[in-house]
Amino acid sequence: MIGMKIGELARSTRTAVETIRYYEKIGLMPQVARTEGNYRSYGSNEAERLGFIRRARDLGFGIDQVRALLSLADERDRDCGEVDFIAKSNLLEVERKIAALQNLQQELSAVVRQCRAGKVADCRILKALGRPADWAD
């Protein structure tokens, strides 16, 4: 589809209109030609590019990583090691976050288990928060 307005592009990529304008502002999407009424006019190149961006973002790549992937994708003769590196860093980061959250979940559910429906004055949750974590009970 050629000559899409921003709203159509937004619908076809499940992206908010304002996000597209934001991507343009930060240089992730190009500045495209305008119609007579000063509306942005997008073609299939831009739709593909935005699709790439969306999928990368959904997989947890940061904006700067997406930027790097997009620019690497243009240097077709280059070795793809750097692409691999970015993807693996991202995976490691996701795994690190999972581990951190699982620790959190352990500690937090230990705290929640303490609850014996009573008065605030005796609340074990508040007591658990009110002293260093390694104090025994």
Place this chain on the structure above:
Amino acid sequence: MIGMKIGELARSTRTAVETIRYYEKIGLMPQVARTEGNYRSYGSNEAERLGFIRRARDLGFGIDQVRALLSLADERDRDCGEVDFIAKSNLLEVERKIAALQNLQQELSAVVRQCRAGKVADCRILKALGRPADWAD
């Protein structure tokens, strides 16, 4: 220890000095008395309060949740159901995040596994990003 300067309080609670000033600005920590030289002077009450805040934050409670816990902790006669509710909401939220990240990890490691060290032009990672997720290979 009484009459601590902000730096001592920071060290003793493993908090950045600027974070303490920030907590004061948003009303999570009180405005304390100043020395002659206009330095903040903290006592053990404030140290305890900041310790509580730090532990709650480390357990993933948001600033507003911490604010609520602190104010509930003062109403000693109140039933502690609300405390329990806040803690359980937080736990659910943490569990939700873990699940989302685990999905991400699955998809991302599927993408990373595709890599056959070659040229960017044939890069499977980039190909995986360059098309809708449900296209087969």
Place this chain on the structure above:
DNA sequence: ATGAACCCTGTAGCAACTACAGGGTCAAGT
């Protein structure tokens, strides 16, 4: 011609800090 649905720019807000800039204070050493 008027209303709804769309588009435009520009700025401010979110969470929870962090990082300056541009100063003042205090204790120790020379």
Place this chain on the structure above:
DNA sequence: ACTTGACCCTGTAGTTGCTACAGGGTTCAT
């Protein structure tokens, strides 16, 4: 007395990745 260095102060701007206006203009159908 003076200087050095470590600390403190306020206030503002930056971070990430958008989202939400405010205050307009355009397009198209009725």
